[in-house]
Amino acid sequence: MERFSETSASEEIQTPGWDAITAAFETLYPGQENPLHFASAFPWSLGGPNPLQGVSVYDGGSFFHLVTYGLSDLYEKESSDPEYSGYGFEFTLKLRKAGLSDEHKELRCIAGIFQSLAKMTFEKGEIFQPFEYIYTGQKTGVDVEQKSCLTGFVTKLDDPGEIDTPNGKVQFVELVGASDAELRAVIEQKIKIRDLLEALGSDLTDYTRASVCD
DSSP states (O other): OOOOOOOOGGGSOOOHHHHHHHHHHHHHSTTOSSOEEEEOSSBGGGTOSBOSSEEEEEEOSSEEEEEEESSSOSSSOOOSOSSEEEEEEEEEEEEEOTTOSOHHHHHHHHHHHHHHHHHHHHHHOOOOOSSOEEOOOOOSOSSTTSOSSEEEEEEEEEEEEEEEETTEEEEEEEEEEEEHHHHHHHHTTSSOHHHHHHHHOOOSBOTTOOOSOO
16 A cells, blocks of 8 residues: 655745845844735746746835845755855845835836846846946836836945855845936946946935936
């Protein structure tokens, strides 16, 4: 007679990479153990359109702090790079609350932008690092109503920096909203990204601000 046993607790799916990302943000936001989370109903691994497993949203008081799950190895080690986990980074963004007419829609919009950028990584191997720019040439704002002057992004290393996980290192690459004029100034080498970030005076993506470059 054949015997079949139920899966034991020790055989449950382990999520060391996921847990490391969560731990880094729970250190920043103590007590927020159950943040708003946008999960991918039909993920890439199952043939779906979304490379990311999900996006969590932490409340920073005057802003929302978003972080992705899926560009690094969330479960067991899959990447061949012994030093880094997966592609070696996750996206973040700090969205200022002031001026948001529909917070939930704007957060979902940012999650969608993350998915689109992650698709570039999954399909083309595009690796995003701090102090780069993301420019598509669009003239309308990245906000839901497309009224903001922010049409793209520059990047920086976010507050958690680079963390060590059981699957390797992960950098938190923060997207900071930038205007068309600011991005063109960077592309034309009229200003360096570090200097632009300093001129902005904040790393919040603020849909109400004016461009610092004309």
